[in-house]
Amino acid sequence: KQEVTQIPAALSVPEGENLVLNCSFTDSAIYNLQWFRQDPGKGLTSLLLIQSSQREQTSGRLNASLDKSSGRSTLYIAASQPGDSATYLCAVPSGNTPLVFGKGTRLSVIA
Amino acid sequence: KAGVTQTPRYLIKTRGQQVTLSCSPISGHRSVSWYQQTPGQGLQFLFEYFSETQRNKGNFPGRFSGRQFSNSRSEMNVSTLELGDSALYLCASSSTGNEQFFGPGTRLTVL
Numbered sequence: 001k002q003e004v005t006q007i008p009a010a011l012s013v014p015e016g017e018n019l020v021l022n023c024s025f026t027d028s029a030i031y032n033l034q035w036f037r038q039d040p041g042k043g044l045t046s047l048l049l050i051q052s053s054q055r056e057q058t059s060g061r062l063n064a065s066l067d068k069s070s071g072r073s074t075l076y077i078a079a080s081q082p083g084d085s086a087t088y089l090c091a092v093p094s095g096n097t098p099l100v101f102g103k104g105t106r107l108s109v110i111a
Numbered sequence: 112k113a114g115v116t117q118t119p120r121y122l123i124k125t126r127g128q129q130v131t132l133s134c135s136p137i138s139g140h141r142s143v144s145w146y147q148q149t150p151g152q153g154l155q156f157l158f159e160y161f162s163e164t165q166r167n168k169g170n171f172p173g174r175f176s177g178r179q180f181s182n183s184r185s186e187m188n189v190s191t192l193e194l195g196d197s198a199l200y201l202c203a204s205s206s207t208g209n210e211q212f213f214g215p216g217t218r219l220t221v222l
Contacts, residue, residue: 032209043115043201044213089154091211096167098144098203099211101154 002027002094006102013080014110021075021105023090028068034099035064035075036089044089048075080109112138115204115214123220129190132217136183136204142166143185144211145177148199157200160185189219197221 003026031052036044048064050057063076087106091099116135145157156169160179177187203211
């Protein structure tokens with residue numbers, strides 16, 4: 001059974017810092033991994049989708065990497081801003097489940 | 112292109128009642144999935160529909176059901192509501208089963 005873990009559960013950084021969020025998964029037989037952002041009480045916004053054949057995907061200040069063999073993905077946020085404050089979730093498809101989610105990392109960027 | 116829409120956005124019901132939630136996918140998307148999000152359990156998969164057929168189902172009791180119409184719109188129904196059904200219900204649509212796009216969610220409160 002696929003399990004997704006995100007560390008840390010919460011993170012607080014000053015504005016302007018570069019930061020890394022971690023995601024690990026137990027079954028490496030995935031065909032993609034998706035990172036989402038969720039603001040309080042809102043839906044999920046897709047940030048990046050990495051196919052299993054890719055090692056990295058970039059969008060603006062965001063860069064996500066995928067290492068299938070070790071069951072890990074990281075989301076790198078450059079030059080963080082207060083508007084980046086949100087919960088970040090990673091998810092992978094598994095068996096009959098379109099997406100299995102981690103519990104998320106709650107990020108606070110302090111001005 | 113319009114995103115995924117969900118109605119209603121907020122709902123308050125009492126124990127024992129039933130509720131129907133609606134989801135309209137992105138135009139052209141034929142796959143719709145439903146998830147329940149609670150503070151304790153995080154995001155959990157309910158079911159997935161493709162071309163009016165339930166393709167996959169998560170580990171939820173039979174009180175939770177759904178359907179998909181020929182225009183790909185989907186509804187989920189919860190009968191005999193319990194306090195523990197209070198949650199944010201999210202639906203996602205996909206064109207290829209690859210990248211998932213989420214709606215804003217329906218916040219259900221059961222009193």
